[in-house]
Amino acid sequence: MNSSDPLSAGITIYGATGYTGRLIARHAVTLGLQPTLAGRNEERIAKLASELNCPSLTFPVASASQLSDCLRGFSTVLNCAGPFSQTAGPMMEACIAAGANYLDITGEIDVIDALRH
Numbered sequence: 001m002n003s004s005d006p007l008s009a010g011i012t013i014y015g016a017t018g019y020t021g022r023l024i025a026r027h028a029v030t031l032g033l034q035p036t037l038a039g040r041n042e043e044r045i046a047k048l049a050s051e052l053n054c055p056s057l058t059f060p061v062a063s064a065s066q067l068s069d070c071l072r073g074f075s076t077v078l079n080c081a082g083p084f085s086q087t088a089g090p091m092m093e094a095c096i097a098a099g100a101n102y103l104d105i106t107g108e109i110d111v112i113d114a115l116r117h
Contacts, residue, residue, distance in 0.1 A: 010074045010100075012036040012057070014091065015081030017044040020105055024080060025052060036074070039081065061087045067094030079104035084111045 013028070015021040016037035028035050029052045037049045042058040049056035059070045061081065067090055071077055077100050079091045084106035092115060095102035106112060 011076045011078070012038050012071070012074045013078045013080060014038045014061075015079060015087075017041060017048055018080055018082075021080030022048065024078065024105075025054070029054065035078075038070075061090055064090045064093030064097060067091060068097035071095060071098040071100050074098065074100045076101040076103065079106075082106070082108075084108045088115060 011028075011033065013021055013025050013035050016025045016035075017039050021039075025035065025037055025048065034054050036055045036057055037045055037052070038057040038059065039045045040058065040060050045056045045058050048054075057070065059067070061067065071094050077091065077095050079087060079102070081087050084104060085108060088104055088106060088111045091104070092102045
């Protein structure tokens with residue numbers, strides 16, 4: 001985390017090596033942000049993080065209790081990893097436990113409906 005930059009302090013993009021996650025990560029860097037890039041595949045995350053000069057983390061989306069430890073210290077998590085029917089619930093619960101804001105890019109109506117309750 002780059003705490004010297006208030007615009008990017010505590011932002012992580014999970015699923016940063018997917019098509020949309022990569023576009024978002026690249027755009028964030030062009031805006032002067034330095035998000036932490038995160039995902040499941042250590043090799044792919046490390047390569048993108050090196051290319052964009054961003055910090056990185058690798059961890060699977062498992063249970064919310066396991067995820068919350070990974071997300072502590074982040075102010076905002078942008079979930080770009082689908083299928084969101086599997087990732088959104090645990091990630092959102094982990095963000096609540098870790099005190100982080102949760103955002104995602106889902107268009108899955110069932111997920112949106114479930115999360116609003």
